[in-house]
Amino acid sequence: xxxxxxxxxxxxxxxxxxxxxxxDALYRNxxxxxxxxxxxxxxxxxxxxxxxxxxxxxxxxRMVEERVAPPGRVxxxxxxxxxxxxxxx
Numbered sequence: 088x089x090x091x092x093x094x095x096x097x098x099x100x101x102x103x104x105x106x107x108x109x110x111d112a113l114y115r116n117x118x119x120x121x122x123x124x125x126x127x128x129x130x131x132x133x134x135x136x137x138x139x140x141x142x143x144x145x146x147x148x149r150m151v152e153e154r155v156a157p158p159g160r161v162x163x164x165x166x167x168x169x170x171x172x173x174x175x176x
Contacts, residue, residue, distance in 0.1 A: 121166035
C-alpha cells in the first residue's frame, strides 16, 4: 500500500480490506498495520484509538474469512490478531 493510497474513512478501510484477496497482500498489510509506527501515523492523521482498533479488527476478520494465519509479534507487529477475531486454526 503506497502512502498516497491509504483509505481515509472507516468505510473506505473496510472496502480496502475486503479487496485484499491475495493471502500474501493480506498478511503483509496486517503486519504493517499492526506496528506502533503505523498506529502513530494514524493518530497523527486524526484517527482515534477506537478507529485504529476497528481497522485492525477488519483485517483480523478478513484473515479468518480467507483462512490466513495472522502474523505473530514479529517484524515490529505488536497486535495479537488472534485476540481481535475468532481464529479457528
